[in-house]
Amino acid sequence: MTDLSNKLRPTSLDNFVGQSHIISKDKALYKLIKQKEIPHLFFYGKPGTGKTTLAKIIAREIDTDYYYFNATSIKVEDLRKVFDRYKNALIKPLIFIDEVHRLSKNQQEVLLPIMENYDATIIGASTENPFFTLTNAIRSRSFLYEFKAFTQEEMEKILQIALKDIDAKFDKETKEYLILSSSGDARAMLTLLNFSYKVSKEITIDLLKQLRENVIGDGVSSSNTHYDLASAMIKSMRGSNIDAALYYMARLINGGESVDFITRRLVIFASEDIGNANPNAFNLAVSTMTACNKIGYPESRIMLGQCIIYLTSSPKSNGAYKAINKALQGIKAGKLLDIPKHLDSQHIGYLYPHDFGGYVEQKYLKEDLNIYNSLNIGYEKTLNDWVEKIKNKDS
Numbered sequence: 449m450t451d452l453s454n455k456l457r458p459t460s461l462d463n464f465v466g467q468s469h470i471i472s473k474d475k476a477l478y479k480l481i482k483q484k485e486i487p488h489l490f491f492y493g494k495p496g497t498g499k500t501t502l503a504k505i506i507a508r509e510i511d512t513d514y515y516y517f518n519a520t521s522i523k524v525e526d527l528r529k530v531f532d533r534y535k536n537a538l539i540k541p542l543i544f545i546d547e548v549h550r551l552s553k554n555q556q557e558v559l560l561p562i563m564e565n566y567d568a569t570i571i572g573a574s575t576e577n578p579f580f581t582l583t584n585a586i587r588s589r590s591f592l593y594e595f596k597a598f599t600q601e602e603m604e605k606i607l608q609i610a611l612k613d614i615d616a617k618f619d620k621e622t623k624e625y626l627i628l629s630s631s632g633d634a635r636a637m638l639t640l641l642n643f644s645y646k647v648s649k650e651i652t653i654d655l656l657k658q659l660r661e662n663v664i665g666d667g668v669s670s671s672n673t674h675y676d677l678a679s680a681m682i683k684s685m686r687g688s689n690i691d692a693a694l695y696y697m698a699r700l701i702n703g704g705e706s707v708d709f710i711t712r713r714l715v716i717f718a719s720e721d722i723g724n725a726n727p728n729a730f731n732l733a734v735s736t737m738t739a740c741n742k743i744g745y746p747e748s749r750i751m752l753g754q755c756i757i758y759l760t761s762s763p764k765s766n767g768a769y770k771a772i773n774k775a776l777q778g779i780k781a782g783k784l785l786d787i788p789k790h791l792d793s794q795h796i797g798y799l800y801p802h803d804f805g806g807y808v809e810q811k812y813l814k815e816d817l818n819i820y821n822s823l824n825i826g827y828e829k830t831l832n833d834w835v836e837k838i839k840n841k842d843s
Contacts, residue, residue, distance in 0.1 A: 456610055456638065457501050464505060465609075465634075466498055466602045470593045477593070484510045488563050490548060490572040490582065493595030496633030499573035500544065506571065507542040514542050519550040519572075524558050531562055541568050548572030549581040556583050563589045576706070597632025606634050610641060618651040625653050629663045631703070636664055664704065677703070678713055685760045686721050693760045697752060707748050711737035714755055725765035725826035732758055763826035771820040778817070785814040807838045 458464045461481065464471060471478050480486060486506055491499040500516075507514035515530055522545065534541050545551065551559075551572075562568050563586070570590070572578065579592060598606070604627060618626070630637035640660055644651045677699050684692035700710055711733070718733035736755040740748040788811055790797035799808045822828050 456606075456613065458498075458505065459508060461505060461509065464498065464502065465606055466598050467502070467595055469596070471502065477591075481506055481509050486510055486542075486569050488570045488590035490574070490578055490590055490592045491595055492549075492574045492577050492592065494597045494632060495575055496630075496635030496637075497595040497597060498634070499595050500546065503542070503544045503571045503573065506569075507544075510542070510569075512539050512542050512569070514544065517543065517545045519545055519547040519555070522551070522555060524555060527555075527558055531567060534568065540566065543568050543570050545570065545572045547574055549574045549576050549578040551581070553583065556586050560585055560589075576709075598634055599632070600627060603627045603630065603632065603634065603637060607637065607641070610638055614641075614645055616641065616645045616649055616651050619653075622651055622653040622656060625656050626651075629656070629660055631664050633664065662702070677705075678709070681756075682713060682717055682721075685717055685756065686764060688760055688764070690757055690760045693756050694753060697756055701745070701749055701752070707740040707744060707752075708737075710752060711740050714752075714759060718759055720769045721764050721766055722759065722762045723765045723768040724828050724831055725763040725767075725823070727827055729759055729762045765823045765825040765828055767821065767823045767825075767828065775817075775819050778819075783817075788812070788814060 461471065461478065469475075477489075489503075489506075491502065493499065504514060513534075517526070527543070530541060530543065559570055563570055577592075577594070579587070582590075607623070607627065626637060626640060630640065640656060641651075643659060644655050647655060677696050681693055681696035681700065684696060697710065715730070715733040715737055718729040722729040732755055736751050739751050743751070790799070790810065791812065799810050801808050822832050824832060
């Protein structure tokens with residue numbers, strides 16, 4: 449029996465399952481594909497959710513040549529060979545680049561003129577959001593779409609299609625494990641079904657567990673995506689519930705979430721929710737990010753556990769977070785104050801605080817702004833005392 453995931457890969461939009469939020473008949477992308485007006489696209493999301501499949505369908509819909517590259521091994525000269533081949537051709541190829549977040553800046557620059565002139569259609573895919581790795585120039589010439597994990601209903605639909613091709617037999621419990629253990633990854637489900645069937649046409653849950661002992665990821669619906677688990681982890685940390693924070697982080701780790709994804713959120717939390725109530729929290733979070741990215745799993749779980757306990761136990765203050773937001777909101781609303789002359793680059797009239805023992809009274813804003821309001825929590829009290837002592841050094 450051939451590989452089911454490839455054999456059952458949809459070949460048209462009409463039999464493409466899932467991603468209805470971007471590819472149903474009433475959506476713009478669907479209409480563009482049908483009109484054969486394809487923009488440059490970048491797809492990201494969990495494995496086995498149809499990113500490569502949709503790219504192939506698009507190539508078939510617009511009746512053009514399809515080329516596959518993987519950014520982990522792509523060579524600029526290979527791309528140029530394809531582009532040169534079609535320089536004077538009537539058709540324009542579709543270039544699919546997997547793991548697109550790994551493209552180097554140089555490789556992205558090679559794509560720019562091609563994208564600008566539409567000498568080829570570029571479609572990229574990644575299991576990670578490539579927003580922060582793609583250059584502004586690339587993003588301005590393309591559209592990004594998130595592919596969501598298949599729901600249980602969509603997985604059942606895919607399974608029913610597969611069962612038309614093979615005469616496998618299993619009970620309700622086995623079917624549920626086959627679907628749920630695949631965590632919204634259709635490829636993973638079909639792979640498990642494929643190799644189970646090679647062992648026996650009578651598939652049991654015990655047989656499935658011999659091949660896949662644990663769930664490969666988290667959840668099969670929107671309520672169980674990694675974003676929701678990360679949200680639950682952050683909210684538990686903010687609420688100082690150590691057990692809950694550890695549990696949700698363990699779910700992320702067990703689901704195969706990257707160290708980078710988790711540690712970025714810990715660093716953000718340390719600044720946004722703890723801030724200067726405990727400045728060391730930020731240092732620990734950054735150190736955890738550095739160490740975990742160097743070491744990787746499974747040992748990184750230990751450092752992640754230590755860090756999340758510390759952050760969850762720390763006093764919480766969003767004073768700094770609120771202050772910078774307030775400053776930005778004021779500026780966006782048109783609060784653009786002239787810089788006092790003694791503070792500009794000419795320094796005329798500027799009083800150098802060090803010449804006055806560390807502090808001297810002078811105007812720093814044209815008008816007073818009430819931006820930062822200390823919550824007086826934890827180490828913020830010490831910082832407040834410092835400022836008071838600096839300003840009242842002679843008292």
